[in-house]
Amino acid sequence: MSARPNAALVLIEFQREWLDPEHGRLNHLVEDRGMLDTAVDGAAAALAVARAHGVPVVHVPLVLTPGAPELESWTPARLGLRAAIPKAGTWIQGSTGVEFAEAFRPAPGEPIVRGRAGASAFAGSSDFDLILRRLGVTDLYLAGFATHVCVESTLREAHDRGYTAHVIHDACAAFTRAQQEHVREHVIHHFGDETDAAAFAASLDSAISAR
Template sequence: MTAVSAMPTVSATSARPNAALVLIEFQREWLDPEHGRLHHLVEDRDLLDTAVHGAAAALAAARTHGVPVIHVPLVLSPGAPELASWTPAVLGLRAAIPKAGTWIQGSPGVEFAEAFRPAPDEPVVRGRAGASAFAGSSDLDLILRRLAVTDLYLAGFATHVCVESTLREAHDRGYTAHVVHDACAAFTRAQQDHVREHVIHHFGAETDAATFAATLDAALGTR
C-alpha cells in the first residue's frame, strides 16, 4: 500500500449539511484544447481527464442535493496589475502570469468551460488576485459566511498551486476543508502525489467524487 492510498478519506457518516463544492478555475485556459494555454502544459493527460470526469460527477451530486456550488475563476486586467499589489511583481506567478498573458479579462481562456458553466443561482467569486481562492479582494469568504458554509470540498487546477493554496488558507480561516483528489489535476502525476502524500493531511482531508456523492446521500438524502 502506498502512502497515497493510506491517506485519510471522509466517510459518508461524517457528513454535515453545511457543505459547499468549490470549483477552482474550471475555465477554458485549462480545459479547452484550442484556447487553453495551460491545457497544453499538462503532461499527464489521463490525470486531467480523470479530474474532468470526477469534477463533473461531484458537480452533479452537489446540484442533485441542493448543496451550494461556488465557482472560483481567475480574471485579471490586461497586464495583470492586480498581482503587482503594493510591490512590483518580480518572482513567481505574480511575474509569470503577466508575461504569459493568461487569465486576461475578455480573452477566450477566462471563459468557463461549457460543462462547468455556473447555474443562475450559483455564486461566482469576484475580486480574486492570487493563487488562493481567498486571495486579493476575493469575496469567497463573504459568500461562504452568507451561506453558513463550514465544510469545503475543493476541486480544480492546479492541485499543487491554487488548490493547495486554497486548502491551506481555508484551514487557517477555520474551515473544514477536503480535497476531492480525482476532481483535481496537476501538470504531472508526481506533483499530484506530493500534495496527496505530504500536504493534505496537515490542512484537511482528501476524498473522491464517489465518496463525496455518498456523503451527501447519507447526510441529506435525495431531494
C-alpha cells in the same frame, strides 16, 4: 466521512485556460492527460450530485485586467506567478481562456467569486470568504486546478481561516503525476483531508437519508 449540511462544493478555475485543448495555454502544459481527464469526469460527477442535493456550488475563476496590475499590490511583481502571469498573458478579462468550460458554467443562482488576485481563492480583494459566510458554509470540498498551486493554496488558507477543507483528489489535476502525489502524500493531511467523487456523492446520499 459524511458531508455536513453546511458544506459547499468549490470549483477552482474550471475555465477554458485549463480545459480547452485548442485555446487553453495551460491545457497544453499538462503532461499527464489521463489525470486531467479523470479530474474533469470526477468534477462533473461531484457537480451533478451537489446540484441534485441542493449543496451550494461556488465557482472560483481567475480573471485579471490587461497587464495583471492586480498582482502588483504594493510591491512590483518580480517572482513567481505574480511575474509569470503578466508575461504569459493568461487569465486576461475578455480572452477566451477566462471563459468557463461549457460543462462547468455556473447555474443561475450559483455564486461566482469576484476580485480574486492570487493563487488562493481568498487572495486579493476576493469575496470568497464573504460568500461562504453568507451561505453558512463551514466545510469546503475542493476541486480544480492546479492541485499543487491553487487548490493547495486554497486548502492551506481555508485551514488557517477556520474552515474544514476536503480535497476531492480525483476532481483535481496538476501538470504531472508526481506533483499530484506530492500534495496527496505530504500536504493535504496537514490542512484537511481527501476524498473522491464517489465518496462525496455517497456521503451526500447518506446525509439526506439520515434527515
